[in-house]
Amino acid sequence: MASTKPSYLIVGAGVFGVSTAYHLIKKYPDRKVTIVDQDAYDADSRVAASWDWNKVVRADYDDIIYCQLALEAQDIFKEDPLWQPYFHESGIFWVCRSDYAQDVIDNYKKLGRAADLQSVPIEEAKKLFGGLFEDANYDGAKSVLVNKTSGWADAGDALRAVTKWSLEKGVKYVAEKVDSLDFDKSGQCTGVKTEQGNTISASHVILSTGAYTSKLLEQAAQKSGNNNLRAGSRIVAGGITTGMTTLDEESYKRFEKMPVGVQGYTAAYGPFIGSLPPTKDRELKWWGEKIFKNTHEVLPGRFVSAPPSELDYNQWNVPGPLKQDIDHANDVFYGKNGANWKMEKHRICWDAFTTSSDFIISPHAGAKGLYVATCGSFHGYKFFPVLGKYVIQMLEDDLAPELKEKWAWDRERPSPSLNPDWPRFEMSDLLDQWPKAKL
């Protein structure tokens, strides 16, 4: 006899998908929870944005909802033995060109959180942390937000550990690529079909497919004939270049205890740029300022932004103009200090964006049984410990009204021109000098 208990099929093993599986198996140890991802969770290379050397973990938000949520997640990173080994409380040094520093401080106050954070005048800030940022670019800067309680996480290691924990508790993992969705006669989503030809069924199908989400929904719409499945303008895939240098012994000693560095800009100029402290392999990382779409014909007559169609999103093949973006990032943080550093690794990392930078954690309006939990919009990783808790609340129609509205599939969305992190370029335009084949 078929089971009447709810069952869950999560497509995508990034932070949204794994956190959902983690919370589901904790809450319902006797229910069937399956993750399907194109990559093995312990593969040497994965396409997930969540799979990375390191990510910033901070609650420095001017949006009070994300500030509160990030504090909740950070408490777990700091205290729970499963998460704690991956968090480093290095502090953050955030050059602000708006009132951001004060907005963050106000949010901490409103939430009743005491923390070592302050807005520091520029000249004073340059002397902090042994003068590591004395040569940074401060053009147009108002102050520097210094929060000693923020930090970073070993992103890929934490993802692997929490996935492994969930598998040990009973979650099943299938390493296959989903090609389309399955529906019954009433139009209810009943599972997925993989490129390998398998069908996986569940009463709840949750898409946590990051940058691939719009393309997958296009494929599902075409196969099923249900045009309401398409994401349209709700979700846009955007790519960002990251780069790393390996510090020599002397520089490592100087930079080992550095805080996370952030160069914040206004929407009129562009996105914030970041530099993360060296890993245990002495690798210091940046992300660049060019966030780009890759709009192309994913199906005959259907144009959406999606990562390149190679299985690895062609993420390690980074063309010269994008590498220059990392040289620029190096320069605005370290000036002459970093002028001789050799950039050894580059990667293009793809994420799903919404115009408001809000996640989508919502039933999909186009089919019963289908749910969406993704759209990290370049800031989703830090919420890893708690995302799944809210996905379960969504599945059980128990989300607080303000979250339900904020993360809805259908809602009013602001103009992208107000969003500094919105993908404002086309990848092909940035690579004008490069053969198109390199895309």
Ligand SMILES: Cc1cc2nc3c(=O)[nH]c(=O)nc-3n(C[C@H](O)[C@H](O)[C@H](O)COP(=O)(O)OP(=O)(O)OC[C@H]3O[C@@H](n4cnc5c(N)ncnc54)[C@H](O)[C@@H]3O)c2cc1C
């Ligand atoms: C360069 C960069 C730097 C960032 N820095 C930070 C930071 O410092 N702090 C922070 O909080 N956030 C940061 N983010 C944002 C954060 O990484 C993302 O928002 C978050 O990881 C997205 O998680 P996800 O689960 O939605 O997607 P992903 O992590 O991308 O996971 C999606 C998964 O779905 C799988 N998948 C997709 N399609 C299919 C399919 N058809 N079949 C099977 N599997 C499929 C993929 O293999 C992948 O594993 C950054 C993002 C980028 C790109």
